[in-house]
Amino acid sequence: MTDESSNELGKPERDELPRPVVKRRRRFSASLIWLVPALAAVIGISLIINSLLQAGPEITITFLTAEGLDAGKTPVKYKNVVIGKVDKISLSEDRSHVKVRVALEKSAKSFATDGTRFWVVRPRIGIGGVSGIDTLLSGAFIGADVGDSQTSQEDFQGLETPPAVNHNAPGRSFVLHSDDLGSIDIGSPVYYRRIQVGRVVSYRLDVDGKGVSMQIFIDGPNDKFVTTSTRFWNASGVDVSLGADGLKLNTESLATVIAGGMAFQDPAGPHDSTPAGQDAQFQLFADQGTAMAPPDGTPRYIRMRFEKSMRGLDVNAPVEFLGVKIGNVVSVRLDYDEKTQSFPLIVGAVVYPQRLGSAYDKLQALAKAQGDNPDMTQMMSRLVDHGLRAQARTGNLLTGQLYISMDFIKNTPKVAFDMNARPLMIPTAAGSFDKLQEQAAEIVDKIDKIPFEAIGNNLNQTLAGLSATLKQVNGKTLPELDTTMKGVQKTVNTAGDALSGDSPLQQNLGNTLEEVQRTARSLRVLVDYLGDHPEALIRGRRPDAKPAPSTTPTHPPQQGSKP
Amino acid sequence: MSAPEKVPALPRAADLGLIGCHVCRLVCREAPDDDGGMECPRCGSALHRRKPASYTRTWALLLAAFMMYVPANLLPIMRTASLNDVDDNTILSGVKELWVNGSGDLAVIVFVASIMVPMLKFLVLGTLLISSQRRTDWAQLQRAKLYRLVEFIGYWSMLDVFVVALLSALVRFNVLSRVEPLPGVIFFGLTVVLTMLASMSFDPRLIWDSRDSDD
Numbered sequence: 001m002t003d004e005s006s007n008e009l010g011k012p013e014r015d016e017l018p019r020p021v022v023k024r025r026r027r028f029s030a031s032l033i034w035l036v037p038a039l040a041a042v043i044g045i046s047l048i049i050n051s052l053l054q055a056g057p058e059i060t061i062t063f064l065t066a067e068g069l070d071a072g073k074t075p076v077k078y079k080n081v082v083i084g085k086v087d088k089i090s091l092s093e094d095r096s097h098v099k100v101r102v103a104l105e106k107s108a109k110s111f112a113t114d115g116t117r118f119w120v121v122r123p124r125i126g127i128g129g130v131s132g133i134d135t136l137l138s139g140a141f142i143g144a145d146v147g148d149s150q151t152s153q154e155d156f157q158g159l160e161t162p163p164a165v166n167h168n169a170p171g172r173s174f175v176l177h178s179d180d181l182g183s184i185d186i187g188s189p190v191y192y193r194r195i196q197v198g199r200v201v202s203y204r205l206d207v208d209g210k211g212v213s214m215q216i217f218i219d220g221p222n223d224k225f226v227t228t229s230t231r232f233w234n235a236s237g238v239d240v241s242l243g244a245d246g247l248k249l250n251t252e253s254l255a256t257v258i259a260g261g262m263a264f265q266d267p268a269g270p271h272d273s274t275p276a277g278q279d280a281q282f283q284l285f286a287d288q289g290t291a292m293a294p295p296d297g298t299p300r301y302i303r304m305r306f307e308k309s310m311r312g313l314d315v316n317a318p319v320e321f322l323g324v325k326i327g328n329v330v331s332v333r334l335d336y337d338e339k340t341q342s343f344p345l346i347v348g349a350v351v352y353p354q355r356l357g358s359a360y361d362k363l364q365a366l367a368k369a370q371g372d373n374p375d376m377t378q379m380m381s382r383l384v385d386h387g388l389r390a391q392a393r394t395g396n397l398l399t400g401q402l403y404i405s406m407d408f409i410k411n412t413p414k415v416a417f418d419m420n421a422r423p424l425m426i427p428t429a430a431g432s433f434d435k436l437q438e439q440a441a442e443i444v445d446k447i448d449k450i451p452f453e454a455i456g457n458n459l460n461q462t463l464a465g466l467s468a469t470l471k472q473v474n475g476k477t478l479p480e481l482d483t484t485m486k487g488v489q490k491t492v493n494t495a496g497d498a499l500s501g502d503s504p505l506q507q508n509l510g511n512t513l514e515e516v517q518r519t520a521r522s523l524r525v526l527v528d529y530l531g532d533h534p535e536a537l538i539r540g541r542r543p544d545a546k547p548a549p550s551t552t553p554t555h556p557p558q559q560g561s562k563p
Numbered sequence: 564m565s566a567p568e569k570v571p572a573l574p575r576a577a578d579l580g581l582i583g584c585h586v587c588r589l590v591c592r593e594a595p596d597d598d599g600g601m602e603c604p605r606c607g608s609a610l611h612r613r614k615p616a617s618y619t620r621t622w623a624l625l626l627a628a629f630m631m632y633v634p635a636n637l638l639p640i641m642r643t644a645s646l647n648d649v650d651d652n653t654i655l656s657g658v659k660e661l662w663v664n665g666s667g668d669l670a671v672i673v674f675v676a677s678i679m680v681p682m683l684k685f686l687v688l689g690t691l692l693i694s695s696q697r698r699t700d701w702a703q704l705q706r707a708k709l710y711r712l713v714e715f716i717g718y719w720s721m722l723d724v725f726v727v728a729l730l731s732a733l734v735r736f737n738v739l740s741r742v743e744p745l746p747g748v749i750f751f752g753l754t755v756v757l758t759m760l761a762s763m764s765f766d767p768r769l770i771w772d773s774r775d776s777d778d
Binding site: 017019020021022030032033034036037039040041043044047072073137138292 | 575581582589590591592593594600602603604605607611615618619623624626627630631633634638648649650687707753757776
């Protein structure tokens with residue numbers, strides 16, 4: 001520009017400079033340019049207004065940890081629709097928890113009300129299943145569940161675990177009471193005929209600490225199966241029972257084995273089947289058998305005193321009355337008796353008389369009719385008079401588990417029954433096993449008395465003698481026997497030879513026998529002659545008799561020729 | 564260019580009754596009719612001594628630019644979405660992120676181009692406008708240099724806009740990673756364009772129209 005002006009300065013006198021064409025032309029007013037900033041202002045203001053209009057309420061949620069949460073990024077979702085965004089994350093003053101400020105959208109104004117629940121949805125891998133797997137990629141988000149209330153609220157306490165039931169979900173919740181939680185957890189399934197129809201929503205200890213209350217939620221429309229007489233039982237784990245009909249293994253589902261669960265059903269037979277109301281209270285039984293058993297009624301506490309060791313009798317061992325389980329052992333305690341200087345065992349048990357069923361009703365009616373007091377002590381006394389005794393019996397021969405059996409025992413000595421004792425003291429009798437044991441002990445004693453050692457010693461000596469004898473027999477007698485046998489053999493052979501038909505002996509024998517025959521004939525003749533002439537012995541043979549004179553002289557040679 | 568501090572000693576075209584064409588640079592004798600109706604006899608473009616309504620236009624455009632500058636900085640300009648992360652960045656948070664992640668040099672470049680340059684333009688143009696309107700002869704030469712500087716650096720501010728435009732076009736791997744432009748970048752682009760227009764509509768000759776030399 002300076003150059004240009006100096007150029008113009010260089011030729012000032014030049015008058016032949018062209019003249020501009022003067023034209024009347026319409027020109028836009030310069031002030032129209034203000035439309036640009038005006039437009040910008042409109043845009044800016046509209047942005048401001050828009051953001052103001054879109055800004056919903058700001059709420060603060062407290063969590064134990066901000067794990068997975070990201071300021072400016074983490075969305076708040078309801079039914080997977082984004083309703084807000086985490087604005088800022090800060091620690092609380094006492095650093096015990098995290099404050100998450102959330103900017104809700106305008107449309108989500110109703111979420112800033114009392115009763116809305118917020119929780120962080122993270123990938124969770126539990127025994128019961130896997131949830132929030134999509135958040136592995138997308139990152140955690142805050143889930144929301146709106147309540148009924150219209151009261152607006154700005155500060156919320158975030159849940160650490162997702163709620164098991166969404167608000168307004170069809171169904172009903174019920175409260176179960178139990179002695180302990182078992183393996184039940186929040187989210188544990190509830191089964192009806194092995195179909196999952198609900199889950200455990202929450203649990204807490206009772207105020208007095210003597211039990212656990214669980215809140216369960218049964219999804220509609222199955223909630224109508226919960227009636228006023230429904231029984232709930234803990235279906236956790238595997239129920240293995242060994243009965244007369246073999247081994248039984250029972251479980252609701254594989255998940256309950258690990259994660260725990262419960263089931264419910266109506267008892268068999270006639271029952272009240274009106275659907276139970278919201279938040280109705282139920283008892284959670286330990287197993288299906290207990291749940292389905294008739295109601296127990298009020299428990300009674302009884303005591304028994306046993307003189308013998310009760311090894312194998314555990315707390316919870318059954319108490320049976322004529323084989324019907326009526327209660328459980330609750331305590332086994334040692335006592336000391338000064339008089340006998342012994343240590344009797346005091347066994348406490350809880351019995352449920354109503355488990356006797358109609359027998360109990362009849363007994364009660366009878367007791368009433370007889371004017372006894374209704375708590376059955378008199379009745380009990382009469383039963384004890386009839387021989388009712390408690391016995392410890394072996395329930396399992398393998399493990400030696402004992403149970404208490406109440407039976408009528410014949411010929412049992414009478415005992416005094418104290419009707420005023422509280423709790424009632426049931427007299428005991430030695431159990432069958434005890435008797436068996438005693439008899440066995442006696443037998444063992446007798447066996448013990450047998451002088452096994454002396455017998456053994458004697459036997460030993462005898463055996464030693466026998467052994468020596470046998471040695472002798474072996475060493476001497478047997479060889480001799482051998483030679484003897486050989487001799488015998490020889491003799492027998494000789495005899496055989498001698499006896500054979502063509503042997504000279506045989507022939508000689510025949511000759512000899514003939515000689516003997518002849519001799520015998522001669523002798524007979526002599527005897528006959530002598531019979532006729534006895535004087536011949538003295539006078540000798542008469543000459544007229546021819547053969548007679550030869551009798552005397554020939555007699556000796558005759559005799560001598562005999563052999 | 565060896566002009567001393569006291570420039571008013573030199574006469575201006577108006578003083579000599581001359582007028583130059585902005586387009587074909589033809590120097591004409593000034594016509595008496597100063598109703599804005601003059602036309603260059605050679606190329607037919609409008610002739611005027613100074614850019615018409617320069618102050619008004621510059622002021623208006625500058626204001627508009629400034630108004631756009633506010634949302635340009637407040638609104639996010641770019642969304643980078645990767646597998647498990649969605650990140651909306653404003654200009655400043657982007658600079659901060661670059662700085663934190665160790666790209667200090669890049670952070671400086673982006674900061675200079677996107678934050679400092681527009682601010683500089685606002686300041687410079689504002690200073691020029693005010694000082695020229697007050698017809699002061701204070702530091703006229705430096706002000707002229709400032710104006711040339713503004714003209715020179717003006718378009719560098721578009722760097723951010725180009726970055727966003729390029730990235731959005733190139734990084735499109737659907738699930739794996741994605742870059743999307745967000746409304747902020749439009750406002751930022753508008754800011755840059757408007758400041759350029761403002762600096763164009765400012766007539767640097769106004770710097771030399773100081774009070775004592777005029778009327």
